[in-house]
Amino acid sequence: MLNPDQIIASAEQPMRNFCKSFQEIIGDWKPFLRATEKILKGEDVGNDAVQPEMQFLVDWSKLIMDVTRQGQWDWSRPDVQALFKTYAESRMYKIFADAMIDMVVAIAKAGQIGTVVEIGTGPGKVTEVLCREMVKNGISVPVIISDSAPGIKSVGRRLQNEYPGLLIADFVWDITQDPPRELITRLQRPVIMYERFCIPYGGYETIDRIASVADILLLLEDFNLTEKKEAYDIIFEKIGLQFFTYQKTREYLEKHFQFVHPFKDTGAINLTDTCFFLLAMKQIAPGMARAVKPV
Numbered sequence: 001m002l003n004p005d006q007i008i009a010s011a012e013q014p015m016r017n018f019c020k021s022f023q024e025i026i027g028d029w030k031p032f033l034r035a036t037e038k039i040l041k042g043e044d045v046g047n048d049a050v051q052p053e054m055q056f057l058v059d060w061s062k063l064i065m066d067v068t069r070q071g072q073w074d075w076s077r078p079d080v081q082a083l084f085k086t087y088a089e090s091r092m093y094k095i096f097a098d099a100m101i102d103m104v105v106a107i108a109k110a111g112q113i114g115t116v117v118e119i120g121t122g123p124g125k126v127t128e129v130l131c132r133e134m135v136k137n138g139i140s141v142p143v144i145i146s147d148s149a150p151g152i153k154s155v156g157r158r159l160q161n162e163y164p165g166l167l168i169a170d171f172v173w174d175i176t177q178d179p180p181r182e183l184i185t186r187l188q189r190p191v192i193m194y195e196r197f198c199i200p201y202g203g204y205e206t207i208d209r210i211a212s213v214a215d216i217l218l219l220l221e222d223f224n225l226t227e228k229k230e231a232y233d234i235i236f237e238k239i240g241l242q243f244f245t246y247q248k249t250r251e252y253l254e255k256h257f258q259f260v261h262p263f264k265d266t267g268a269i270n271l272t273d274t275c276f277f278l279l280a281m282k283q284i285a286p287g288m289a290r291a292v293k294p295v
């Protein structure tokens, strides 16, 4: 049985650190809002329109518009791959990845986690942080990584070589489908599952598919609280990233989880009302179930 208050409490310090870093390096979101409004209209945006740490997202938005004007978005294009690599090395990427993994590690240290599962692993940049922090904190529970792309196999091999003390299994899993049987047989409960920028590619129904695997689910997305699309939401939709609202995500989560907790502070100003981190839990101690009301 899980104790949600204890789990939320473990996640609070990582969230405070995140808000502080986000405030320091991003601060005001308005320049990015304005820049993406211009990009969507096809207007020029110079390289000094946003804070240096946001420049990647401006370049990314421009590339999305250019590529999708010519045809289909293709993740394997060299210019797309090169730009994503730059992003994965940026401070902006790092503060999100660190916050996510700090939460996973804090929860694992506080409770009795049996398995860590990651969905939408991609090139494994967040997973590298997970492995490093697990070793540093003496956590050795099995790790399962997964993605719909077959490249997950080489990511799994690489990480297992780099971290021989950890047990890392990799699976091709398209989360619009049920999990592979072999993945389920490897789970030791309770399972903490996390993801970063994956489920909106598959839609809300992916929550129905992943819920059976997770006892604790940590989601990192741009969960919109206003239901109004900004220019960058429209730009990112062009590469298959569906617009997710907090309210609808919560509805789906509450079908499967007894406890849903949004972390709404971001530390930024002029950021569209959004919630980046959502934590959901089941198998919780009697009398401790509570679902946070819509905001």
Ligand SMILES: C[S@@+](CC[C@H](N)C(=O)[O-])C[C@H]1O[C@@H](n2cnc3c(N)ncnc32)[C@H](O)[C@@H]1O
Pocket (backbone or CB within 6 Å): 119, 120, 121, 122, 123, 124, 125, 126, 146, 147, 148, 149, 173, 174, 175, 176, 195, 196, 197, 198, 201, 202
């Ligand atoms: C933007 S990348 C994020 C990668 C990684 N989570 C990170 O933060 O660096 C999105 C990932 O989701 C994966 N993905 C997209 N649709 C998926 C699906 N239906 N099932 C599983 N993975 C999916 C993609 O293959 C890609 O690796």
